[in-house]
Amino acid sequence: xxxxxxxxxxxxxxxxxxxxxxxxxxxxxxxxxxxxxxxxxxxxxxxxxxxxxxxxxxxxxxxxxxxxxxxxxxxxxxxxxxxxxxxxxxxxxxxxxxxxxxxxxxxxxxxxxxxxxxxxxxxxxxxxxxxxxxxxxxxxxxxxxxxxxxxxxxxxxxxxxxxxxxxxxxxxxxxxxxxxxxxxxxxxxxxxxxxxxxxxxxxxxxxxxxxxxxxxxxxxxxxxxxxxxxxxxxxxxxxxxxxxxxxxxxxxxxxxxxxxxxxxxxxxxxxxxxxxxxxxxxxxxxxxxxxxxxxxxxxxxxxxxxxxxxxx
Amino acid sequence: xxxxxxxxxxxxxxxxxxxxxxxxxxxxxxxxxxxxxxxxxxxxxxxxxxxxxxxxxxxxxxxxxxxxxxxxxxxxxxxxxxxxxxxxxxxxxxxxxxxxxxxxxxxxxxxxxxxxxxxxxxxxxxxxxxxxxxxxxxxxxxxxxxxxxxxxxxxxxxxxxxxxxxxxxxxxxxxxxxxxxxxxxxxxxxxxxxxxxxxxxxxxxxxxxxxxxxxxxxxxxxxxxxxxxxxxxxxxxxxxxxxxxxxxxxxxxxxxxxxxxxxxxxxxxxxxxxxxxxxxxxxxxxxxxxxxxxxxxxxxxxxxxxxxxxxxxxxxxxxxxxxxxxxxxxxxxxxxxxxxxxxxxxxxxxxxxxxxxxxxxxxxxxxxxxxxxxxxxxxxxxxxxxxxxxxxxxxxxxxxxxxxxxxxxxxxxxxxxxxxxxxxxxxxxxxxxxxxxxxxxxxxxxxx
Numbered sequence: 001x002x003x004x005x006x007x008x009x010x011x012x013x014x015x016x017x018x019x020x021x022x023x024x025x026x027x028x029x030x031x032x033x034x035x036x037x038x039x040x041x042x043x044x045x046x047x048x049x050x051x052x053x054x055x056x057x058x059x060x061x062x063x064x065x066x067x068x069x070x071x072x073x074x075x076x077x078x079x080x081x082x083x084x085x086x087x088x089x090x091x092x093x094x095x096x097x098x099x100x101x102x103x104x105x106x107x108x109x110x111x112x113x114x115x116x117x118x119x120x121x122x123x124x125x126x127x128x129x130x131x132x133x134x135x136x137x138x139x140x141x142x143x144x145x146x147x148x149x150x151x152x153x154x155x156x157x158x159x160x161x162x163x164x165x166x167x168x169x170x171x172x173x174x175x176x177x178x179x180x181x182x183x184x185x186x187x188x189x190x191x192x193x194x195x196x197x198x199x200x201x202x203x204x205x206x207x208x209x210x211x212x213x214x215x216x217x218x219x220x221x222x223x224x225x226x227x228x229x230x231x232x233x234x235x236x237x238x239x240x241x242x243x244x245x246x247x248x249x250x251x252x253x254x255x256x257x258x259x260x261x262x263x264x265x266x267x268x269x270x271x272x273x274x275x276x277x278x279x280x281x282x283x284x285x286x287x288x289x290x291x292x293x294x295x296x297x298x299x300x301x302x303x304x305x306x307x308x309x310x311x312x
Numbered sequence: 313x314x315x316x317x318x319x320x321x322x323x324x325x326x327x328x329x330x331x332x333x334x335x336x337x338x339x340x341x342x343x344x345x346x347x348x349x350x351x352x353x354x355x356x357x358x359x360x361x362x363x364x365x366x367x368x369x370x371x372x373x374x375x376x377x378x379x380x381x382x383x384x385x386x387x388x389x390x391x392x393x394x395x396x397x398x399x400x401x402x403x404x405x406x407x408x409x410x411x412x413x414x415x416x417x418x419x420x421x422x423x424x425x426x427x428x429x430x431x432x433x434x435x436x437x438x439x440x441x442x443x444x445x446x447x448x449x450x451x452x453x454x455x456x457x458x459x460x461x462x463x464x465x466x467x468x469x470x471x472x473x474x475x476x477x478x479x480x481x482x483x484x485x486x487x488x489x490x491x492x493x494x495x496x497x498x499x500x501x502x503x504x505x506x507x508x509x510x511x512x513x514x515x516x517x518x519x520x521x522x523x524x525x526x527x528x529x530x531x532x533x534x535x536x537x538x539x540x541x542x543x544x545x546x547x548x549x550x551x552x553x554x555x556x557x558x559x560x561x562x563x564x565x566x567x568x569x570x571x572x573x574x575x576x577x578x579x580x581x582x583x584x585x586x587x588x589x590x591x592x593x594x595x596x597x598x599x600x601x602x603x604x605x606x607x608x609x610x611x612x613x614x615x616x617x618x619x620x621x622x623x624x625x626x627x628x629x630x631x632x633x634x635x636x637x638x639x640x641x642x643x644x645x646x647x648x649x650x651x652x653x654x655x656x657x658x659x660x661x662x663x664x665x666x667x668x669x670x671x672x673x674x675x676x677x678x679x680x681x682x683x684x685x686x687x688x689x690x691x692x693x694x695x696x697x698x699x700x701x702x703x704x705x706x707x708x709x710x711x712x713x714x715x716x717x718x719x720x721x722x723x724x725x726x727x728x729x730x731x732x733x734x735x736x737x738x739x740x741x742x743x744x745x746x747x748x749x750x751x752x753x754x755x756x757x758x759x760x
Contacts, residue, residue, distance in 0.1 A: 120654045123677045125737035127707075130744050135401015136654055142402055211403070215395075 036068075036092060037061050043088040044078060049156050051079040051179025068093040079103070080157075080177040102196040103178040105160060105171045109145040109190050110206040110270065112166035115221030116141055132187040141219035143208040145169055145190055154185035173200060173273075195251045200273040203249050203256060205230075207268040210244040217266075224268040230260035313521060315546035316556040319694040321727045323483045323549055323648060325522060329607050329614035330486045334494055336618045337631055339411055343386045343622030344659040345371050346398040347405045350450040351457050352378030357407055363390045368417035368598055371407045374448075380458045380662075381448040385600035385620035388412040399644045399651060399658050406659075409622070420597045426497050427594040429504045440509040440593055447592035448599045448662075453477055453552060453582035454645055456663040459589070462579060463509045471510045471579045475561050476503050476517040478526070478583035479545055481552040482646025485666045487603040488583045490616045492519070492526040495587055496533045502586030503540055505593050510579050515540040516561045517583065520547045549648060550725035554580045556694050568721045584665075599662060604628065608669030610636035619660055625667055626656040640675030643668040648726045681734040689728035689738055695721045699728035703738040706745025711752055714745045720753070722746050 041061035048056040054063050057078075064076050073095050078085050082102055090097035118138045122131050128150040136142050145168040151160045152169065159175035160182050162168065169182075169191070183191045190208050205224055209216045213225035226245030234240040239253035240260060249260070249269070261269045347355040355372030359365060365384040372382040388411040396406035416422065429435070445460035465471060480488040492499060507515045517534070519527050521544045531542045543561050550556055554573055555566045557580055564576040573580055581589075584602065591597040600621055607614035612633025619628055625642075629635050635656070643650040644658070646666050689699040697718060705714040722742055729739040 120652075125680075125707075125740035127740075127744070130737075130740045133744060133747065134652070136397075140654075211395075215403070 034065050036065050039092045040064050040089050043081075043085060043092070045080045045085065047080045047156055047177075047179070049080060049177075049179040049181060051177065051181065052077065064089055064093065068095055074098045079179045082177070103193045104173050104176045104196045104200075105178060105180075105182055106192050106194045106202075106204050106206075106272075107145065107160075107169045107171060107190055108192055108204065108206055108208045109143075109168050110222045110268070111139065111141055111144040111220040112168060116144060116219065118167075128185075129187045139219065141209055141211075141216075141223065143188060143190070143210060144220060146188065150185045150187065151182035151191060154181040156181065160191075197251070197256070197272070201256055202251060202272050203254050203258065203260065204270055204272065205247045205249055205268055206270040207266075208246065210246050212245055216245065222267045224264075225266060227265065229263045229265060230269060233259045233263040313544060313546040314560050315548050316551060316559040316694060318559075318696050319692050319727060320548040320550065320556075321692050321731050322547070323730060325547070326483045326607075326609070327486050327489070327522070328484065328609070329605050329616055330489055330523075332490075332613075332615050334490050334603055334616045334618050335631075337620070337623060337628060339386060339414060339620065340623040340627050341411055342391070342624075343384075343388075343409045343411060343620065344396045344624070345382055345384065345407045345409070345622045346396060346659065346661055347372050347382060347407070348398060348400070349382060349456060349621070349661040349663065350380045351455065352376065352380075352461075354405065355379060355382045357393050357405065359390045359393065359407060361390055361392055364388070365390060365409060366415045366417050367600060368420050371409075374445075374458075378458055378461055380450050381446070381598075382407075383448060383598040383600050384409055385622050386411045387415040397655060397658055399653060399661060399664065401651070401654055421595040422597075423595075427501070429501055429508070432594065435505075435508070435593065437509050437511055440505055440589075443593045443596075444509070444589055447588075447597070449585060449588050449592055450599070450662050451582055452584035452588060452602060452662065452665065454649065454663050454665050456661075459581070459585060462574075462581070463506065465510065465574050465579075469574045470577065471512050471574055472577040473512055473514040473516060473562060473579075474503065474507050474510060475557055475578055475580045476506075476515065476583050476586055477552050477554075477557050477580055478530075479518050479520045479551045479557065480523070481520060481547075481549045482648055482650075482666070483549075484607045484668050485605045485646045486607075487605045487616055487665055489523050489526055491584060491587055491603055492523075492530055496529055498590045499583055499587045500530075500533055500537045500540060501594065502588070502590035504537060505589050506579070506581055506586060507539065512579075513539050516543050517541070518543045518545050518551070518557055518561045520545050520551060522547045550694055550723065550727065553694060553723050553725060555723070568718055602660075602662065602664070604660060604664050605666040606632045606669075607666065608636070608639075608671070609674065610638050610671045611669050612636070621660055621662060623660045624656065625653065625658050625660060628660065628667060629656060629669070636669060636671065638671045638673075639669055640672030641670040643670065648730065649724065677737075678735040680736045683734055683736060686733060688731045688733065692727040692731040694725060694727060695723060697722060699738045699742060700736075702745055703728075703736065703741035706741040706748070711745070711749050715749045715752070719745050719749050 041058050044057040046057050052060045054060040067073050077100050086097045116139045122138050126148050128146040128148040131137050131146045137146050147162050147167040149162045157175045159172045160169050163170050178193050207224040209223045216223040216225045224246050228242050230247050231240045231242050237253050237255050239250045240247050258271050261271050353375035356375050357372045359371050366387045369384045371384050374381045386409055388409050391408045391410045393407050395403040397403050441460050441463050449459040450456040478488050503515050527544050534540045534542055545560050558564050558578045566576055588599050603618050605616050606628050615632045642653045644653050693699055702719050726739045
């Protein structure tokens with residue numbers, strides 16, 4: 001009996017002393033961290049993708065608090081969480097969230113197996129970067145999608161996949177967070193982050209071929225040959241520029257009129273998420289849907305237009 | 313018998329064309345001269361559309377010190393200066409010449425008489441190097457490193473021997489073998505010229521003992537050329553690697569990069585380069601043609617062709633009986649280090665030592681299986697690296713670790729992938745890692 005009492009007393013004493021030491025140590029060596037960092041980190045998606053440019057979500061949270069102390073959190077954007085998360089962050093920090101247009105990854109290649117003849121077969125290790133080192137790859141296009149799926153492996157959100165039927169990467173817009181991991185992974189710089197556009201409607205040149213017309217034409221059925229027809233069509237808005245035999249649509253200037261899509265003799269300009277065009281017999285009525293789209297385009301991006309000056 | 317000390321493999325030799333004498337290939341209808349025929353800065357075109365050129369007319373001047381000029385190998389009219397598909401698999405700047413006749417520049421001595429070093433006492437080291445530089449000679453073993461750079465040792469470095477690479481360790485290739493059999497004396501004079509250029513008294517010619525006829529002939533001829541010794545070597549791949557050859561012949565180890573052979577006092581040149589140097593210095597002939605082995609198990613007539621640079625590969629294949637029906641892969645170079653071509657339009661360049669037509673059975677790569685940790689790749693690696701580890705680190709983009717494990721020492725010989733029982737694409741990954749790590753190192757040095 002006595003033995004038990006002694007044991008309990010001794011253990012109890014050791015426990016008390018240890019607790020006291022721990023208590024004092026936790027006070028003495030406490031690291032003072034801004035409590036807001038933990039709060040901000042809590043609302044972040046915890047994807048740790050690095051899409052924001054900081055090392056993980058904790059790094060982004062610390063950066064947000066730091067820039068809030070400096071006066072403003074403009075320019076800070078979590079591409080995964082987007083606007084809702086940034087508003088929460090702004091709420092915690094007592095700031096106004098900058099309105100940023102959501103972006104999405106666009107694969108600038110439409111050279112499916114059908115339109116882009118595959119002359120040879122690559123049987124090395126399945127990696128775009130390794131295939132890129134061998135030169136042209138399987139087709140005669142030195143700029144198009146290699147289809148080995150480096151982007152697919154880089155994406156943490158399952159938003160980009162190589163379609164086995166077409167042999168090119170396709171983006172699932174509902175899952176894409178515009179973190180930019182695929183952009184970095186692609187050895188051919190095919191993927192571009194472009195503004196989502198009103199209702200997801202946007203125009204893009206889905207080709208990356210910088211070869212001269214004749215070579216580009218031979219390589220692929222839907223290649224941009226740098227003819228400049230789209231540039232002429234868009235002379236009113238000057239949204240399209242031609243550089244290195246390749247057209248590029250400036251999303252800030254594009255009014256979504258779809259005229260360039262019609263003008264392109266190669267089908268290299270793609271309109272995303274537009275309703276299907278009306279059948280041909282209604283040709284006289286065509287200005288109406290176009291105008292409708294344009295008016296919609298003007299109503300919807302109003303906040304986006306506001307956002308631009310803030311962004312700068 | 314001597315050989316290098318670490319690693320190595322024994323691929324089947326398949327020297328199908330060893331017995332066929334060098335044939336002169338016909339002139340192409342159109343020759344395409346890539347401006348990227350060497351390592352270093354590309355040549356700059358100096359002709360324009362419509363210019364008339366002769367054999368030996370300058371088409372592109374050297375783009376820097378580590379660069380080489382490019383001469384026309386045909387006479388005719390420049391039809392365009394534009395991009396062309398080359399053996400690298402990409403489209404790069406090239407000069408197209410429509411061939412018309414065969415007119416040579418007057419400065420080139422086309423007589424077949426042998427000119428010995430004793431006949432030209434006025435030649436000194438500077439003149440020889442200058443002539444080599446002007447003639448656009450690059451390493452003809454396949455690496456195409458501009459020759460004059462190797463013959464100009466960096467300040468403070470001094471070579472004490474010249475080693476000539478005549479091992480031809482790549483399976484199938486026989487161009488160097490035939491060259492030694494048919495032009496032994498010219499080659500030996502070429503070696504003397506290299507020795508004089510770097511001011512050394514000792515020259516070694518390393519020949520693998522699967523070429524006994526070349527060894528005995530060269531030994532017999534070399535008796536008249538003091539200082540040149542023929543070294544028979546045991547057959548082992550990659551004995552033709554610069555560092556492996558130095559180890560095999562003189563038993564010296566070149567340390568890891570950035571060390572180069574001159575740091576251990578050796579200058580290594582290919583036997584084909586020695587012959588080209590003879591022609592450039594003694595005959596005033598720029599590098600406009602070379603011997604290429606066109607071979608393959610299904611090819612009707614495996615041959616060694618003396619072909620003009622710029623000739624499309626299609627024509628060379630036609631001269632050897634046409635492309636076989638069961639062709640699975642066409643390789644520019646040998647089977648171990650060569651590069652698969654995507655088209656036969658590709659023109660021949662200074663580095664084209666061979667053209668191998670593999671049939672579909674040979675060409676098929678087996679499906680990779682998991683690594684069984686047998687370490688065969690480690691024992692095969694002639695640089696003493698751990699290929700399985702480097703490949704895994706490259707695949708996982710662990711560049712810092714790969715750098716620590718000396719990935720830049722890799723000579724890309726392919727022994728690891730050749731020996732792997734699981735058919736893992738080791739070299740594919742290591743090559744990616746090597747080029748990435750080298751890029752990182754360059755960026756770091758640039759920052760400093």
